[in-house]
Amino acid sequence: MGSVDIALNVIIVGAGFGGLAAAIECRERGMNVVIIERYSDSNSAGDIIDFFPNGGKIVKRWEGGNVGKELHEIGADKIDVMELRKFDGTLISNIPWAINQEHRDTTYAGHRGNLHGCFFRCVQRLGATIVLGQSVKEYMEKDDAAGVRLADGQEFWGDLVVAADGGRSIARQQVLGLGDEKEGSGWAIFRTFFDSTEKQRSHPDLKEFMRTEKDNVRVWMSDHLSMLAYSWNNAEQVAWVLMHPDDNDIPESWSLGAAKEDMLPWIKEFTSPEAQALFEITPVGRTIDFKLVYRPPLEKWTSKNGRIILIGDAAHCNLPTAGQGGSQAIEDALTLAYCLQHCNRDVPLATEITQRIRYHRSNEVHKSGKLTRDSFHKVSWDEIMQDPKRWGQKRFPHLRPHDALETVSSQFEVIKQEIESGKNGSLDEVAMPLPPGGIFMTGDH
Incomplete structure (x- = not known):
């Protein structure tokens, strides 16, 4: 240069x-x-x-x-597409991940x-x-x-x-x-990442999400919640986030842990078997609750x-x-x-x-x-x-x-x-x- x-x-x-x-x-x-x-x-x-x-x-x-x-x-x-789905798993639309090869590269x-x-x-x-x-x-x-x-x-x-x-x-x-x-947005995001095991990848309700020939992105939406999930590297790596109301006015932190039982009121609204299975296989202690703050x-x-x-x-x-x-x-x-x-x-x-x-x-x-x-x-x-x-x-x-x-x-x-x-x-x-x-x-x- x-x-x-x-x-x-x-x-x-x-x-x-x-x-x-x-x-x-x-x-x-x-x-x-x-x-x-x-x-x-x-x-x-x-x-x-x-x-x-x-x-x-x-x-x-x-x-x-x-x-x-x-x-x-x-x-x-x-990744080929981002699958946009309703909370019950109904496919709404496939959004192209890349508009051309240069975009992908x-x-x-x-x-x-x-x-x-x-x-x-x-x-x-x-x-x-x-x-x-x-x-x-x-x-x-x-x-x-x-x-x-x-x-x-x-x-x-x-x-x-x-x-x-x-x-x-x-x-x-x-x-x-x-x-x-700054201003509190009224929203927070449960966030997690973990390396999946063979047992987790073989969950019967995750056959599509854990496909190894491609990397996968899903979004499930309800009337007021959204959940976004990725699997990649032969489905050996998994991440998901769930945006939810910040009803407890949590502190702003990258390390605030979220217990699985605290997530249940929001997770249960996603009746998709796939979304439920993804939550089920998530290891304990690997999820944080991240406050959305607008500056x-x-x-x-x-x-x-x-x-x-x-x-x-x-x-x-x-x-x-x-x-x-x-x-x-x-x-x-x-x-x-x-x-x-x-x-x-x-x-x-x-x-x-x-x-x-x-x-x-x-x-x-x-x-x-x-x-x-x-x-x-x-x-x-x-x-x-x-x-x-x-x-x-x-x-x-x-x-x-x-x-x-x-x-x-x-x-x-x-x-x-x-x-x-x-x-x-x-x-x-x-x-x-x-x-x-x-x-x-x-x-x-």
Whole structure:
């Protein structure tokens, strides 16, 4: 990809998918990278995550395609359709998983921990400095540098700090002067992942879901609940999630366990033998209850001097129902790294161009998560059954084809000239507009 004449020093806070993607993109452009993560090892938790072509195109370029190949090898790469079913198992519609071969080649899905490990190993191979088990307590900025102070007192300084530390990022408060603005959605999601045994795979009601010649995705819907399940890698890996009312106002956490008896009031509404069998084989102690919290989009992603920028969930905390959290973070990472590469060491210019390119697109995706969440729970069966295929496409819209590298390479000079000519204002006013027709191929998003 080429490199800058004098390598920029980039500090990345957070080794989630966005932080790791930023590290990869910056290292492949010759920058020096330090990535700081509060956890002591690569993330092995979580259930399923998807990266769709807008993010997958970026991943496919890494290390000459080797990262993408590994993701396909360890993930779910044999999905043909998403089966949309009524709560009793009645098939409503088959939603194509990929619209063409390129779409399939650049779509990745699998266990969050396994895919995360693939990103992490790429960062290691590219030679970034990785600091694990250390929390950032303070973001700091000077006119010509930015840094962080860790809990143990260590300080790291560089040309830029990238805050990629999630929706509860302390950078929102310290860098942007914001509180943790959020609203309870009234919903939560039971989430689980497990490696299946031969006995579990041979359950008589799971013959179709546990087919080994393909990877499988099911969605069951009731009037106010939804359940999504995957099986892949010869049905040896299984994950499912169930969105339900947050009637107990649970705390926001990635580790809040859910007892099987607590799930029964919601599971029993899915009378499909397949859904019931899937719940039956789920091991005890492998399910969490994840609170859905909506955080509104930010009006600005950068610090006063432009040497700290928030990306990924720290900047736009997508609900899982958008299906785009990981892919949007990767788009941020690519855009930022390209701008840094071409900014002639003017880091504030690079971060300003980045947020102007990404702002409206990321916010439109962000908004779609809320709309999609609500659409699952306002089901009109009469409307659905009149045209099941059309409704399914509306409920699961594809993003229009988008190449973040092509976008930033074509817009960098345009936006640079706008900034240099004095085009100022809020991001809502000066950011790159959405394309005609919006960003979704179908649906009312």
